[in-house]
Amino acid sequence: MFDAQSIQKDFPQLRRNIHGKRIVYLDSTATSLKPTAVIRKEDDYYKRYTANVFRGIYTTSEEATAEYERARALTAAFIHAGSPEEIVFTRNTSESINLVAYSLLTHDLSPGDHIVTTIMEHHSNFVPWQQLGAERNIAVDIWGITPQGTLNFADLEKLVTRKTKLLAVTAASNVLGTINPVSKIVRAVKQLNPKCFVLVDAAQAVPHMPVDVAEWGADFVAFSSHKMLGPTGIGVLWGTQDVLDTLHPFLFGGEMISEVHVDRTVFKSAPHKFEAGTPHIAGVIGFGAAVEYLSALGMQHVRDHEEKLVSYAMKQFDRMGGVTYLGPNDARIRGGVFALQVKGAHPHDIAQLLNEDNVFVRAGNHCAMPLHESLGVPSTARASFYVYTTEKDIDALIVSLQKVKNMFG
Amino acid sequence: MDLYREVILDHYKHPRNFGHLSGANVTSEEINVSCGDRIVIEIAVHGSGKTPRVIADIRFSGEGCAINQASASMLTEKVKGMDVGAVMKLTLDDVQSLLGTTLTPSRVKCAVLPLEAIQKAIVSLK
Numbered sequence: 001m002f003d004a005q006s007i008q009k010d011f012p013q014l015r016r017n018i019h020g021k022r023i024v025y026l027d028s029t030a031t032s033l034k035p036t037a038v039i040r041k042e043d044d045y046y047k048r049y050t051a052n053v054f055r056g057i058y059t060t061s062e063e064a065t066a067e068y069e070r071a072r073a074l075t076a077a078f079i080h081a082g083s084p085e086e087i088v089f090t091r092n093t094s095e096s097i098n099l100v101a102y103s104l105l106t107h108d109l110s111p112g113d114h115i116v117t118t119i120m121e122h123h124s125n126f127v128p129w130q131q132l133g134a135e136r137n138i139a140v141d142i143w144g145i146t147p148q149g150t151l152n153f154a155d156l157e158k159l160v161t162r163k164t165k166l167l168a169v170t171a172a173s174n175v176l177g178t179i180n181p182v183s184k185i186v187r188a189v190k191q192l193n194p195k196c197f198v199l200v201d202a203a204q205a206v207p208h209m210p211v212d213v214a215e216w217g218a219d220f221v222a223f224s225s226h227k228m229l230g231p232t233g234i235g236v237l238w239g240t241q242d243v244l245d246t247l248h249p250f251l252f253g254g255e256m257i258s259e260v261h262v263d264r265t266v267f268k269s270a271p272h273k274f275e276a277g278t279p280h281i282a283g284v285i286g287f288g289a290a291v292e293y294l295s296a297l298g299m300q301h302v303r304d305h306e307e308k309l310v311s312y313a314m315k316q317f318d319r320m321g322g323v324t325y326l327g328p329n330d331a332r333i334r335g336g337v338f339a340l341q342v343k344g345a346h347p348h349d350i351a352q353l354l355n356e357d358n359v360f361v362r363a364g365n366h367c368a369m370p371l372h373e374s375l376g377v378p379s380t381a382r383a384s385f386y387v388y389t390t391e392k393d394i395d396a397l398i399v400s401l402q403k404v405k406n407m408f409g
Numbered sequence: 410m411d412l413y414r415e416v417i418l419d420h421y422k423h424p425r426n427f428g429h430l431s432g433a434n435v436t437s438e439e440i441n442v443s444c445g446d447r448i449v450i451e452i453a454v455h456g457s458g459k460t461p462r463v464i465a466d467i468r469f470s471g472e473g474c475a476i477n478q479a480s481a482s483m484l485t486e487k488v489k490g491m492d493v494g495a496v497m498k499l500t501l502d503d504v505q506s507l508l509g510t511t512l513t514p515s516r517v518k519c520a521v522l523p524l525e526a527i528q529k530a531i532v533s534l535k
Contacts, residue, residue: 348444348474348519352412364444378445378472407413408475 002301004390010035011388024359024396029174029337029384031226037293038229042286053281054255068281071288078291080212081238088237088271089284093203094124096222096237099274100199101128103247109165114139116159117168118151119374120176123367125168125201149176149327160192167198171205175368176327177337186217203227208306208335210299219243230290231283244270251276302387306336309385313338316398322405326380336385342401345408350381357400412510421475426485430468437530439522446473448481450526454493454534462493474519481523483507493531499524
């Protein structure tokens with residue numbers, strides 16, 4: 001039985017009082033809170049078996065290597081990857097996407113090639129393509145959205161051609177909340193051009209719903225540990241073994257080599273050839289504990305919980321009036337993210353007033369300036385939900401929003 | 410609650426010197442990318458050579474939060490008639506005393522954006 005109220009007990013930060021009041025944390029889309037299991041697991045590495053990975057033949061180094069690789073196996077199973085070797089650990093989603101941009105495309109672009117991304121992307125899945133396009137003089141086309149905030153399928157046929165090298169798309173928007181039909185998109189793209197790579201930014205999907213990369217059928221999937229109860233500083237890039245094998249490494253140095261001679265170097269096979277230097281060992285091990293924690297909850301239960309919260313929140317916003325949010329109003333295709341606007345109130349002032357009640361939301365453009373510009377909205381105040389969010393938290397949000405309305409409305 | 414004192418809300422809801430200035434001889438624009446705030450300053454500076462250069466009139470436009478807009482409204486009132494050299498010496502402390510509050514680090518940039526725009530306009534005059 002999924003019970004957010006009792007899940008809260010696993011998160012030490014939620015026991016903290018500020019100015020004598022409890023915290024209502026509604027910024028999990030930026031980063032999630034961490035459960036005791038993750039904090040302990042990371043701590044354990046530092047206390048009991050600190051050692052570098054892959055090089056010691058002594059006990060603690062072997063323990064560290066085993067835990068590090070166990071986290072890789074857990075991650076692979078979590079997203080239904082073919083094998084642990086398909087999981088590359090990076091620093092974050094941005095680095096995972098940059099890895100593809102540099103490793104795949106700088107070596108494999110022909111004149112006339114182009115890339116497609118969408119208007120609803122986070123900067124991390126927008127700027128790398130824009131910059132690559134500018135550097136290599138190739139076009140980057142933007143897939144637009146409908147007034148409801150969903151990708152406009154009618155445009156896809158015009159966008160993807162024989163010369164499309166890669167389509168980069170988010171699985172779930174961090175502003176609109178829209179959950180994109182990834183399998184359908186990949187099928188449509190591959191039908192139009194079987195050689196076109198598809199990269200999925202799953203930073204807002206893997207933490208919140210069951211993800212099966214085999215079912216999606218994309219070539220690359222990127223996501224971050226810190227948005228799914230794990231430590232900061234760890235990202236994941238998934239790619240099929242054969243695609244990863246053909247890619248050039250993007251960072252060179254220690255750990256990623258099998259032989260180095262004065263005049264040449266032989267790289268390790270994937271995923272190790274992409275993990276240059278001593279990695280964030282404690283972070284990866286802690287991330288493994290986060291994956292275990294979420295697996296125990298069950299990702300379908302997590303999604304069901306959030307869908308219920310989305311329905312509840314939409315009902316409360318409508319009842320209150322004077323508050324609007326971006327994106328679709330259908331809970332079935334919406335994640336627990338609400339970019340809010342209150343008439344007469346600037347998002348900064350909304351966030352500041354909410355802070356006085358310990359209701360933590362984010363104000364700004366949420367690393368999605370092109371989207372905000374295209375909607376003609378300079379910024380929004382965003383409330384987002386996760387496994388520990390309750391209806392009581394949403395009630396607290398509503399009470400504070402009412403204060404904002406009274407002051408500025 | 411003391412950040413949103415009555416006087417700040419009053420300047421936010423009824424900004425002074427808001428709009429455009431037909432006789433302006435210098436303008437500037439500042440943008441705070443992270444929050445989408447934007448301010449445009451238009452100033453009519455009188456005097457040149459040996460006569461002191463003073464701000465004869467000033468207007469601001471754009472959009473921003475209550476702190477940003479109140480700061481712009483109060484600052485434009487303050488600098489009107491001031492010598493440009495004195496305006497260049499104004500700092501965050503002066504803005505905070507105008508607002509009558511101390512700001513948290515994340516709000517400092519909202520409050521100083523109008524001052525930066527005014528000073529940028531004056532610098533471009535030279």
